[in-house]
Amino acid sequence: xxxxxxxxxxDIANRLQREGKAEQLEKVLQEYSPSELHAKERESYFHLWxxxxxxxxxxxxxxxxxxxxxxxxxxSQRIMFSLGQEYEWFGEQSKAFELFDQxxxxxxxxxxxxxxxxxxxxxxxxxxxxxxxxSIMEAYFxxxxxxxxxxxxxxLPFFHETFLYFLAAASITGDxxxxxxxxxxxxxxxxxxxxxxxxxxRDAVCQRSWAPLIAFLEREIASSEPNLPLGYKKVQLACARxxxxxxxxxxxxxxxxxxxxxDFPWLGDILLAxxxxxxxTFHSEEDGEVLxxxxxxxxxxxxxxxxxxAFFLIEFQEGLKAWYKSNRKKNRGDxxxxxxx
Numbered sequence: 400x401x402x403x404x405x406x407x408x409x410d411i412a413n414r415l416q417r418e419g420k421a422e423q424l425e426k427v428l429q430e431y432s433p434s435e436l437h438a439k440e441r442e443s444y445f446h447l448w449x450x451x452x453x454x455x456x457x458x459x460x461x462x463x464x465x466x467x468x469x470x471x472x473x474x475s476q477r478i479m480f481s482l483g484q485e486y487e488w489f490g491e492q493s494k495a496f497e498l499f500d501q502x503x504x505x506x507x508x509x510x511x512x513x514x515x516x517x518x519x520x521x522x523x524x525x526x527x528x529x530x531x532x533x534s535i536m537e538a539y540f541x542x543x544x545x546x547x548x549x550x551x552x553x554x555l556p557f558f559h560e561t562f563l564y565f566l567a568a569a570s571i572t573g574d575x576x577x578x579x580x581x582x583x584x585x586x587x588x589x590x591x592x593x594x595x596x597x598x599x600x601r602d603a604v605c606q607r608s609w610a611p612l613i614a615f616l617e618r619e620i621a622s623s624e625p626n627l628p629l630g631y632k633k634v635q636l637a638c639a640r641x642x643x644x645x646x647x648x649x650x651x652x653x654x655x656x657x658x659x660x661x662d663f664p665w666l667g668d669i670l671l672a673x674x675x676x677x678x679x680t681f682h683s684e685e686d687g688e689v690l691x692x693x694x695x696x697x698x699x700x701x702x703x704x705x706x707x708x709a710f711f712l713i714e715f716q717e718g719l720k721a722w723y724k725s726n727r728k729k730n731r732g733d734x735x736x737x738x739x740x
């Protein structure tokens with residue numbers, strides 16, 4: 400058995416990932432005795448040991464490994480998050496959120512906080528959805544700069560992405576006070592970011608007033624460099640126009656958006672989800688269910704709330720949360736009840 404790695408276990412894991420050899424990590428970890436490692440490396444060992452099982456889809460083993468790891472490293476927020484994620488997989492949301500509640504940025508990476516907020520959204524925990532991102536939002540204001548590259552280099556998601564999670568929560572609860580306060584703070588305290596698109600979107604979502612947003616997006620697209628990917632804005636415009644339509648045929652006709660090879664591939668699923676939503680709203684529940692079945696096959700976690708609110712799919716996904724929860728609880732059949740204690 401090796402005693403201490405020459406490079407940190409996290410660095411080893413990252414290197415193997417870059418080299419396309421992530422499947423070798425478990426074998427590498429077996430060369431070490433965790434009891435011989437110093438505290439930081441022991442935490443990394445137990446976290447990575449669980450991740451190995453998670454990556455191959457063995458959630459029962461991942462649950463066991465993360466549970467053992469937390470017993471060995473009870474202060475580790477990284478392991479708390481990962482164990483909570485496994486509980487969420489098995490539909491044990493109370494246990495998951497009990498662990499998530501103890502995690503915050505920067506003790507855990509910002510993408511963990513985003514994931515926790517997404518789980519809170521899926522389980523209708525709106526207060527938690529916002530609270531899990533509060534430390535990230537405060538980090539922007541502490542920096543005073545929201546330039547995408549600047550915040551990304553400091554381990555933060557883009558400001559607009561985080562803001563859209565708050566807007567999604569407001570759209571569901573109907574309370575826009577926090578969103579409005581964030582916009583005012585951003586205008587006063589943040590440089591290098593354009594707040595106007597977020598204000599236009601907020602107004603459309605809150606007031607169901609589509610014309611100003613449609614006109615704004617039309618100008619944005621017309622003034623954009625032609626070589627830049629415009630799929631996001633074009634699909635957002637199409638969904639806004641469809642949402643403003645008064646008939647099924649008119650709405651569906653708005654959704655013919657050719658996507659380029661450099662556009663986000665998931666934009667096709669946005670258009671699919673909107674077609675499903677329109678079918679269920681205007682046309683045929685049966686046809687809508689066929690499209691819903693296709694959508695959830697592509698997006699079993701549904702869309703992130705940031706995408707759902709940006710493309711006016713909050714109402715559509717609210718109708719799918721019961722399906723999501725039921726599927727999660729079905730996973731409990733994979734384990735003995737005692738394993739979930």
